[in-house]
Amino acid sequence: MSLRYALLGLLADEAGSGYELTKRFERSLDRYAWHAKHNQVYQELNRLAADGLAEVVEEGARGRKTYAITEAGRADLRHWLLNPPRTPVVRNEFVLRLFLLFALDPKEARSVLADYAAAVQRDLDALTALVESANFDPHDGVLPDPLAFGHLAAGFGLHMLPASRDWAQWAITQIDNQTGEDAGHEGARETGTSGGDGSAEDGGATKGSGAVEETPGS
């Protein structure tokens, strides 16, 4: 049912057509919150309209239909937002891959982590640039209104991306410490596999006594 509420949420922000909503979906929710394809969006909009939670408020060129949320839709969305389930579903193929890295040998795992950290850094740079340019088109990214949809999402990225990158770098130091300790003959040299560019290297951190360390505290 999450897709339904994702769409109701977007409609609560502003009415729009399937095509337009698909684009907004990709811009805002897709990365961290929820993924959906355009055909799913169209189908769900039809269902939303059938259930009276949204309605067609305009029909334009090329069969374009603009949907708006109804009062019933707002009430339903509100109820969903205020009643979180005990165990929400999380599916993240990124993270899954990272968690399973132990199945590779250390230098391969190190390479994947370095690539990941670099990619996260690129995302972060892009987001930072977007946020700092502070006066964007409201339809193109973050809104100036601090309560608005894009603002919360941007803040989320600005908090989570560094943490994600730092974790990857921490994991790299764990690997380096490990290979340096009990396999000192092939530890910390350039890896090469899958095009790692080494741009995510971390200085320091040569301790490491076995337990989890060097993590941000509570």
Next chain:
Amino acid sequence: MSLRYALLGLLADEAGSGYELTKRFERSLDRYAWHAKHNQVYQELNRLAADGLAEVVEEGARGRKTYAITEAGRADLRHWLLNPPRTPVVRNEFVLRLFLLFALDPKEARSVLADYAAAVQRDLDALTALVESANFDPHDGVLPDPLAFGHLAAGFGLHMLPASRDWAQWAITQIDNQTGEDAGHEGARETGTSGGDGSAEDGGATKGSGAVEETPGS
């Protein structure tokens, strides 16, 4: 196909039965990486065996079948780990809900955020306690081996949970600033809705000029 690789990953760590793998799944992958139900696990194990990626190495009491990964399975997993897709799928009902908070009025949104921050803090406390008790049963959580599965996952939690909590607190200050500025008559009082306990309140932070601020830098 992610479930398939999640299971191959767990099997690469250690052989196990469907029941046991389901438990390991819930303990390790479920929270951040991938969610699956027990019946899905059993079905996928059958398919894995049919495809030669896993095999039954032992049949015990109560029809219990212990599966182990095969060489083909290891190769397949390795290939998957080393070849990430351009756009992995992310679905997180938690985050979706948080992103759509703008559809509530400020005090309700504030309450949900406070609840969320408190819940994250509880998770973090639990994880910290687990990690600090440093000598757990290897089958019960984090392994002492720094490269091992649970270790990377625990480190992930220790990095991401504080960021997540901090984001929620940041969002709360954004709401407080907003309501304090242009609706000063009903801004920062106790909310009550859905049982917020206020334990995640943040002192300070009364600035706020419209753009995204007070976020960890690059």
Next chain:
DNA sequence: CAACGACATGTAGAAGTTGACACGTGACGG
């Protein structure tokens, strides 16, 4: 030894998601 709860594995149908394809429209350049 009967009852009971945790263990352990599964099936069936419905709902959600994916990937590929299909088809008409409007704008714009040549």
Next chain:
DNA sequence: CCGTCACGTGTCAACTTCTACATGTCGTTG
């Protein structure tokens, strides 16, 4: 005015996941 490309909406079959149900076992307790 013709081709082409982005726009815009949709269908369909295959696959994945969810909810609910079904079935039997082992160990413990009364």
